[in-house]
Amino acid sequence: MAKICLCLTGKTLSENIELLEKYRRYIDMAELRVDCLDSDERFLIRRFPEQAGLPVILTIRRTRDGGYFNGGEGSRIAILSRGLAFAEADKRNNFAYVELEEDLDVPGLEEAVRTFGTRVIRSSYDFESVENITGKIKKLRRMGDEIAKVVVTPKNLKDVLAIYRAGRDNGGIEKIILGLGHFGANTRILAKHLGSSITYVSDMQKQEFPISSATGQISPRDLVERFRFREINAATDIFSIVGFPLIKTFTPQIYNTVFRHEKIDAVYVPFPAQDHLDYFLELAGELGIKGSLVTIPYKEEIISYLHMVSNDVRITGACNTIKAVSLADQKQKGWNGTNTDILGFSESLLHFMNRKNFRRLKVTVIGAGGAARAVVSELFRLKGKCLILNRNAVRARELALRYDYKWGGLDSHALDTMERYSDIIIQTTPVGSFPEINEDPFELYQFNGHETVMDLVYNPSITVFLKRAQAAGCLILNGFDMLIRQAKHQYQYFLDRDFPDQLIPRLAELLQDKDTVQKL
Ligand code: NAP
Numbered sequence: 268m269a270k271i272c273l274c275l276t277g278k279t280l281s282e283n284i285e286l287l288e289k290y291r292r293y294i295d296m297a298e299l300r301v302d303c304l305d306s307d308e309r310f311l312i313r314r315f316p317e318q319a320g321l322p323v324i325l326t327i328r329r330t331r332d333g334g335y336f337n338g339g340e341g342s343r344i345a346i347l348s349r350g351l352a353f354a355e356a357d358k359r360n361n362f363a364y365v366e367l368e369e370d371l372d373v374p375g376l377e378e379a380v381r382t383f384g385t386r387v388i389r390s391s392y393d394f395e396s397v398e399n400i401t402g403k404i405k406k407l408r409r410m411g412d413e414i415a416k417v418v419v420t421p422k423n424l425k426d427v428l429a430i431y432r433a434g435r436d437n438g439g440i441e442k443i444i445l446g447l448g449h450f451g452a453n454t455r456i457l458a459k460h461l462g463s464s465i466t467y468v469s470d471m472q473k474q475e476f477p478i479s480s481a482t483g484q485i486s487p488r489d490l491v492e493r494f495r496f497r498e499i500n501a502a503t504d505i506f507s508i509v510g511f512p513l514i515k516t517f518t519p520q521i522y523n524t525v526f527r528h529e530k531i532d533a534v535y536v537p538f539p540a541q542d543h544l545d546y547f548l549e550l551a552g553e554l555g556i557k558g559s560l561v562t563i564p565y566k567e568e569i570i571s572y573l574h575m576v577s578n579d580v581r582i583t584g585a586c587n588t589i590k591a592v593s594l595a596d597q598k599q600k601g602w603n604g605t606n607t608d609i610l611g612f613s614e615s616l617l618h619f620m621n622r623k624n625f626r627r628l629k630v631t632v633i634g635a636g637g638a639a640r641a642v643v644s645e646l647f648r649l650k651g652k653c654l655i656l657n658r659n660a661v662r663a664r665e666l667a668l669r670y671d672y673k674w675g676g677l678d679s680h681a682l683d684t685m686e687r688y689s690d691i692i693i694q695t696t697p698v699g700s701f702p703e704i705n706e707d708p709f710e711l712y713q714f715n716g717h718e719t720v721m722d723l724v725y726n727p728s729i730t731v732f733l734k735r736a737q738a739a740g741c742l743i744l745n746g747f748d749m750l751i752r753q754a755k756h757q758y759q760y761f762l763d764r765d766f767p768d769q770l771i772p773r774l775a776e777l778l779q780d781k782d783t784v785q786k787l
């Protein structure tokens with residue numbers, strides 16, 4: 268059972284105690300990062316385990332291992348010895364663990380800590396490569412009771428795959444494998460699938476999303492409440508979202524909330540990726556991923572990997588949802604794909620406009636990517652007339668020609684035609700989405716106030732483009748309702764069961780307010 272460990276990086280011990288109190292109900296243990304303490308506080312660490320009231324790891328991380336301690340090894344060992352000295356018979360008052368690096372050799376200290384029941388975590392840090400994790404794990408432990416800890420920084424999904432393979436290959440060894448950074452965040456959530464005995468969480472002041480895109484750190488509350496860490500185990504089914512950058516996606520929150528509500532033993536995890544899709548599919552096989560949402564930049568590329576695709580994928584040439592299936596010979600797994608953006612889009616806009624179709628309406632679609640393909644195919648099916656404008660006009664042309672629609676670039680030449688195609692304007696590019704929230708996809712266009720304007724972006728809830736439209740008097744709709752509706756179809760496709768409709772209004776309300784998801 269992997270334990271949740273809060274990294275304490277405060278400058279003072281009392282600051283760290285405050286952090287502990289803030290997160291106590293979410294964590295099992297803490298790591299006192301002595302290297303982050305002010306130097307006079309470093310003399311006072313001996314009583315910290317007693318004050319903390321839960322198991323504590325004593326760590327003094329050197330700068331070369333990503334920490335802040337830049338003194339010599341002699342003074343580091345002196346501080347370690349001070350922290351571990353005067354061990355008490357009541358083990359709860361001693362440090363439960365001490366982290367010692369692979370190259371540190373202090374047999375006297377190690378013998379003393381063992382005598383009083385403090386466990387050694389023997390660590391190795393490699394920020395450049397993920398090679399030979401298995402070899403490191405095997406070599407690290409000097410005694411059978413040590414915990415091997417390997418920290419690496421995966422730079423892509425190929426690296427992430429290597430981490431999970433190492434986890435599997437070292438099944439019987441007590442270990443911690445941690446992937447740092449944006450690509451490694453999943454190793455914190457799936458510590459149990461990886462066979463890690465400890466996962467690390469951090470206090471996060473400013474949250475862009477439950478996972479920090481810079482460090483991959485997750486707050487204790489998010490790990491427990493959004494990613495349901497306590498409820499999942501090594502056999503829990505994994506669903507995922509793959510794409511890049513995935514710093515603004517709400518999909519894991521929708522699914523994890525629904526899984527909890529419906530008591531389904533599954534977790535939804537983001538896998539940011541930019542490399543070849545082969546690596547994702549290999550990883551999916553390794554982890555037994557049951558289904559995945561596929562987003563930028565893979566919606567088109569994924570199709571060539573699929574065994575069977577729905578009609579929607581065939582029509583649009585874009586796939587946003589894949590599901591693992593057993594192939595006929597039963598030995599092999601394959602993937603089927605569908606596109607849930609299609610119905611998500613049309614149901615959302617038709618509901619908003621209180622219409623059954625788009626007959627006699629002239630529509631401008633901005634963008635010609637995967638989402639635009641879904642949008643345009645529905646506008647065509649539901650009898651709308653379209654103008655497609657895209658930064659790359661060739662792509663707009665390609666899409667428009669399929670339906671005999673008009674097309675153009677996103678420039679002043681398009682303005683006259685756009686005025687005639689302005690009953691509805693649908694913005695399908697990521698422009699204006701978090702974190703570049705001040706960007707406008709087509710600032711040359713001045714709204715006249717009669718347009719209905721939909722922006723597929725849902726974070727922020729009102730983009731600069733929608734703000735301008737609203738100010739001119741237009742009716743505006745963001746991509747949030749579409750997101751929920753497509754998730755509903757996806758859920759049905761993945762699990763062959765009905766989405767809990769009663770959750771939809773509540774989900775929409777809670778997901779707008781990122782801090783209240785756990786109340787569900
Ligand atoms: P995609 O396949 O990568 O297509 C991106 C489109 O945006 C292309 O047309 C691209 O133009 C254009 N674009 C990108 N950056 C641009 C820029 N700086 N200026 C002008 N145009 C730019 O992505 P997608 O899958 O279609 O997704 C697009 C957006 O829709 C994303 O924000 C996504 O989150 C959102 N979305 C929302 C929902 C929902 O349920 N609400 C569903 C699906 C997608 P070029 O061809 O010139 O590169």
